[in-house]
Amino acid sequence: MISNTSEYLYYLECDKVALSMESKRPRYKHDIIWTFQRLLRKCEYFENTKKSFFLTLINKYHKYRYVSMSQKLGFSIGFNTFGPGLSIAHYGSLVVHSNAKIGVNCRIHENVTIGASGGSNKAPIIGDNVFIASGAKIIGDITIADGVCIGANAVVVKDILEPNVTVGGIPARKISNNNSDKYLIKATEIVKRNE
Secondary structure (H helix, E strand, O other): OOOOHHHHHHHHHHHHHHOOOOOOOOOOOOOHHHHHHHHHHHHHHHHHOOOOHHHHHHHHHHHHHHHHHHHHHOEEEOOOOEOOOOEEOOOOOEEEOOOOEEOOOOEEOOOEEEEOOOOOOOOOEEOOOOEEOOOOEEEOOOEEOOOOEEOOOOEEOOOEOOOOOEEEOOOOEEEEOOOOHHHOOOHHHHHHHHO
């Protein structure tokens, strides 16, 4: 969770590396997902830090932009859900419950749902370095270990406690011992090395 300016800048840098962006800032109309992720982090920063009347007004403006951009891209993502190194691969339907917690270096594709079930507010807790392929559904009060690769259209409704495996199917089960390394960039490690 972003709680100060240095953490905010760290999250921005990790997200930039995870998205494989070379330029200093997003290009107008070309880097729309990167623009969205920067706005997400800005809203999280203003939401979590000390407030004054002026900062509250700025936060309301950023939230308005965030909601507009979310609707345009088809995203519904709660604040403070993703750790640094987030990589949203494509725009399209993406729903992440506001109580979900996803670790560092997550790469997530389109048509994914990470949510609660049965009217509960308990959402999944997902570890670090997790790859979530197109169409996956991760539902309920479950835990997913580090390094897990979740296959396309998988429906995960039970804990995945074994790290560094690939799961798939309906309901999801282990299908191989391959981890997520070849599908994502471990941005947090790269940024720390470069400091």
